[in-house]
Amino acid sequence: MSDPVDYITRLRAEARDPNREEAFLADRRRQRRRRASVGGVAALALAGLVTWLVTSTGPRPADEPYAATALEEELWPDPWPATTNLPLRGSPARGWETGAKELPLPAPAAVGSLSARQVGEGLRRAREFVVAANLDPGVLRGGHPTAALELLDPRQPVRALLTEHLRSPGLPDSDPTEMFTRFDPAALTVADKGVRVRGRMSFAAGGVPGQLRIRADYTFVYALRRAAPLSEPGPAYDTEEVARVVVRRQLVLLYAPAGSPGVTAGKLIAADYRRQLGNHDCGTVDGFFHPYFSKEAKTADRPWPVVDPYDESTEIPAGPPRCTVPSRT
Structure with missing residues (x-):
């Protein structure tokens, strides 16, 4: 030291x-x-x-579970799958009508030899048909569209033709989805508050005296979940994905309040019917619609044009169904 x-x-x-x-x-x-x-x-x-x-x-996907839980579901980006909590999230159809009574009809007026009262009756019958074919809960669950068929004239070949297509669906031209919206109850069920519709109806004198020509143009949106609960997980923990199908239909229905040769009074004749289908596997024809869920859509071969399913500015082409890949649902 x-x-x-x-x-x-x-x-x-x-x-x-x-x-x-x-x-x-x-x-x-x-x-x-x-x-x-x-x-x-x-x-x-x-x-x-x-x-x-x-x-x-690799980069982390935007719909990874921890990403979804960081936001309220209402604020999730549109590309993320919708769930049973908000089945119409991100869709313009969210504010559309939900059922039959809300579908507006044009004000009836006398046309040709038909009074305003007769025209009003024809319009109501046409709306009944649209509802029975596309909004009836039993039909959506895969049931037989009895009420819709009963509104069609039994003396005209269309009713028998549609009945046969329901009995034996198949390619190339026996597809019941040509007129009816049905889902396989063993595979799918409509989500709560998962149906929306928007459209319009117009009328004019028919081609023969005493006949009314009704034109209907409606777009239907259906949110669907798997029949087995929680079998299709959503983007976040404890959520269940829904797939949306968009179906646009253009119909020309003829109505005659009085009988004439070959026509049953008070019944409808389906003179023309066209459809545009969005997010449906058009390669499967069994009488039901088959939507793609998000994982399936990423890998499926969908050789159809990409179309905005909510664009109602164009006519649906005549002929086979117009199958599309929706740019948004």
Whole structure:
């Protein structure tokens, strides 16, 4: 151990040293460089780890569960699948009508030899048919569209033709979805509050005296869930995905309140019927609609044009069904 007197003498000498301040500053600079070097090595190591994670695992999908839980479902981006909580989330159909009574009819007026009362009756019958074929809960669950068929004239071939298609569906031209909206109850069920409809109806004199020509143009949106609960998980934990099908129908229905040769009074004749189908597997013809859920849509071969299913500005072409890949549902 050094002598205390010598130690105090050395400290006093260092204090009187004119280079003491410069030596102190040089020592501080060395310490800062040492800390910066260590920090730089750590930063490089962290950057390397992040790079490895990204390159080895790829970018994280936007619909990964932890991403969805960071937002209220109402605020989820439109590309994320809708769920049974909000089956029409992100769809313009969310504010559309939900059932039969809300479907508006044009104000009836006398046309040709038909009175306004007779025209009104024909319009109501046409609406009954549209509802029975596309909105009736039993029919949506795969049931036989008895009420819709009963509204058609039994003396005209269309009713028998549709009945045969329901009995023996198949390609190329025996597809009951040509007129009726039905889902296989073993596979799908309509989600609560998962049906919307919008459209219009117009009328004019028919081709023969005493006949009314009714034109209907309606778009239907259906949100569907798997029949087995929770078998199609949604983007977030404990959510269930729904798939949406958009069906647009254009119909020409003839109505005659009085009988004439070959026509049954008070019944409808389906003179023309066309359909545009969005998010349906048109390669499967069994009398039901078959939507694609999000995982299926990513890998399925869908050789149809991409179309905005809510665009009602164009006519549906005549002939086979217009199958489409919806740009949005």
